[in-house]
Amino acid sequence: xxxxxxxxxxxxxxxxxxxxxxxxxxxxxxxxxxxxxxxxxxxxxxxxxxxxxxxxxxxxxxxxxxxxxxxxxxxxxxxxxxxxxxxxxxxxxxxxxxxxxxxxxxxxxxxxx
Amino acid sequence: xxxxxxxxxxxxxxxxxxxxxxxxxxxxxxxxxxxxxxxxxxxxxxxxxxxxxxxxxxxxxxxxxxxxxxxxxxxxxxxxxxxxxxxxxxxxxxxxxxxxxxxxxxxxxxxxxxxx
Numbered sequence: 001x002x003x004x005x006x007x008x009x010x011x012x013x014x015x016x017x018x019x020x021x022x023x024x025x026x027x028x029x030x031x032x033x034x035x036x037x038x039x040x041x042x043x044x045x046x047x048x049x050x051x052x053x054x055x056x057x058x059x060x061x062x063x064x065x066x067x068x069x070x071x072x073x074x075x076x077x078x079x080x081x082x083x084x085x086x087x088x089x090x091x092x093x094x095x096x097x098x099x100x101x102x103x104x105x106x107x108x109x110x111x112x113x
Numbered sequence: 114x115x116x117x118x119x120x121x122x123x124x125x126x127x128x129x130x131x132x133x134x135x136x137x138x139x140x141x142x143x144x145x146x147x148x149x150x151x152x153x154x155x156x157x158x159x160x161x162x163x164x165x166x167x168x169x170x171x172x173x174x175x176x177x178x179x180x181x182x183x184x185x186x187x188x189x190x191x192x193x194x195x196x197x198x199x200x201x202x203x204x205x206x207x208x209x210x211x212x213x214x215x216x217x218x219x220x221x222x223x224x225x226x227x228x229x
Contacts, residue, residue: 004156032215043203043219044157093156097215100145100164100207104156 001027004096006105013084013112021079021108023094029074030096035067038091038107050077084112115140115206119220127228132176132191134223136204139185145207146187147217148178150200157203163187174198199227 003026013019023033031052036044048069049057056069066088068080077096081088089112095102120135138144145164149157161172168180178189187204204220 006156034216043222044217046216046218049216091154095157095217100215101159101162102215102217104149104158106156107154109154 002098002101002103003027004094004103004105006092006094006108008108009106010109011111013110015085015112016083018080018082019084019110021081021092021094021110023077023079023096023105025075025096025098025103028096028098030098031074032097033071033077034095034097034102035069035077035079036093036095038093040091044093047079081110084110086112088112115144115208115218117204117206117218117220119202119204119223121223122221123224123226125226125228126194128196129193132189132194132198132225134189134202134204134225136178136187136189136220137185138187138204138206140206140208142208146178146180147205147207148172148176148187148189149203149205151203151222152200160189160202194225194227196227196229199225201225 005024007022033050035047038044047062050069050071052071058064071077093107095104116139118137147162148160151157160176161170163170163180171177176191202223205217
C-alpha cells in the first residue's frame with residue numbers, strides 16, 4: 001500500500017517550451033502533496049506544498065509563475081514547468097502525505113536542451 | 114526553524130562492518146525524525162521514523178536509530194553492512210506542533226560506500 005507514481009519518469013524538452021509532470025497516489029487519498037527538486041549529488045529542496053482544492057504554498061525563492069502546481073483531486077497533483085530553460089534541468093520528486101508520513105514517487109528527470 | 118545536519122557527506126565501510134551515519138537536528142518543538150534511503154535515479158524509501166514512542170527505533174533492512182534529546186542526535190546504525198546497502202541516505206525532520214504542515218527538512222545526505 002501507499003504507492004505514489006510519477007509520470008513521465010524522464011522527459012527532454014526544448015528551451016522555451018512547457019512540460020507537465022504528474023504525481024498520483026495510487027491506493028490512497030492525499031489532501032497534501034509536496035514537490036521537491038534535487039540537483040545531482042545534492043539533497044532534496046522543497047519547492048511547494050500542494051493542497052487539494054486550494055492554491056499551492058511555495059517556498060521562498062521558488063517562482064510560482066514558473067512552476068505551476070495544480071492539485072485537482074485527492075489523488076493527483078501536477079507540476080508544470082513553464083518556459084523551461086536549461087537551468088531547470090533537474091530531478092523532480094513528489095510525495096503524498098498520509099497520516100504522519102510522506103510517501104515518495106520515483107522521480108522525474110527533466111532535461112531542457 | 115528546524116534544520117538537520119548530517120556529518121560526513123561520504124562514508125566508506127567494508128562489507129560486514131558496522132555502519133554509522135550521523136545526524137543532528139535543531140528544532141524548537143519536539144520533532145519527528147526520519148531516515149530515508151535513495152538508490153540512483155529513484156525516489157526515497159523510508160527506513161525508519163521517530164515519533165516520540167521508543168527512543169530506539171528499528172527499521173527495515175536491519176537498520177536502527179536512537180533518538181538522543183540531550184545530544185539532539187538521531188544517528189543511523191547497522192551492525193553488519195551488506196553490498197546492497199550502498200546508496201544515499203537522508204535524515205529529515207518534521208514539525209509536530211500546532212499547525213503542523215508535515216513539511217520535511219532534509220539533511221545534505223550521506224553517500225554510503227560498501228567495499229567488498
